[in-house]
Amino acid sequence: MPDLFVSNGKDQKTQALEPNTAEVKKNEIQEVVKNPKSDERNADIPRTYSPLGSFNYYPRSVNFENKDPQEKVILFLRAHPITTLGWISFTFILAITPPFLTVLPIFDNVPFKYTLLVGFIWYLFTFIYAFEAFLDWFFSIDIITDERIFDFDFYNLTYRRVTDVNIDRIQDVTVAVGGGIGTLFNFGNVLIQSAAEIPEIDFFNVPQPDKVAKVLREMRLEEEVERVEGRVR
Numbered sequence: 001m002p003d004l005f006v007s008n009g010k011d012q013k014t015q016a017l018e019p020n021t022a023e024v025k026k027n028e029i030q031e032v033v034k035n036p037k038s039d040e041r042n043a044d045i046p047r048t049y050s051p052l053g054s055f056n057y058y059p060r061s062v063n064f065e066n067k068d069p070q071e072k073v074i075l076f077l078r079a080h081p082i083t084t085l086g087w088i089s090f091t092f093i094l095a096i097t098p099p100f101l102t103v104l105p106i107f108d109n110v111p112f113k114y115t116l117l118v119g120f121i122w123y124l125f126t127f128i129y130a131f132e133a134f135l136d137w138f139f140s141i142d143i144i145t146d147e148r149i150f151d152f153d154f155y156n157l158t159y160r161r162v163t164d165v166n167i168d169r170i171q172d173v174t175v176a177v178g179g180g181i182g183t184l185f186n187f188g189n190v191l192i193q194s195a196a197e198i199p200e201i202d203f204f205n206v207p208q209p210d211k212v213a214k215v216l217r218e219m220r221l222e223e224e225v226e227r228v229e230g231r232v233r
Helices: 012-019 021-033 081-101 113-138 179-185 208-233
Strands: 055-057 071-078 139-147 149-155 159-166 172-175 187-194 202-207
Touching: 055 139, 071 202, 071 208, 081 113, 113 149, 139 208, 149 202, 172 208, 187 208, 202 208
Parallel strands: none
Antiparallel strands: 055 071, 071 139, 139 149, 149 159, 172 187, 187 202
8 A cells, every 4th residue: 555644854864965056066177177188277277478479378487467475377378479460461561562652754854952851751651550460369368277267458659558356257268260261270259247346357379278268167177176175175
């Protein structure tokens, strides 16, 4: 005969055998973070550093404004070098243009000293354009540390903008690679949604965007492990 009265509650013995929910969550996250099959960060990303490099993993001696003494730089990024071909090609065209212009009939009656002055002004502006474009590429960088992410936007010698967000405020990471050039040379945009005052930080045209997103996700998992451990304690 079936029992007519079945208790929906759990006795104390059964409850004692069930693991704590926070403990289970902590174990799941630690399994993801520490499992060699899922965490290949040290295996497939060699540690590199170059002053002109665009993808530097665990770079040496990188310091910047607002960096905490114990803060460790994980990734140091700037736009892929292929993105500089546009302004480099335009600079080259500007540099070779004056010799071709001097053969035009309009310059036949122009004194040589005026031609020389125009040429000097032309090359001066060419140098200023190239130098400004180089500084824009060189100083517009993105940094991922073990605590925060930084987006440094360089506009000119008198104005720049720095945005930083704590790792634990990151909500979503999206990778966008478009076009044949981006696919061929493996660079694209990493879009980071956050719960901070600035809702989105964008890493534009960075090399190996999938690996950048992977590092960010691993940092988020590590932060979640620390939060879970704090609750368990």
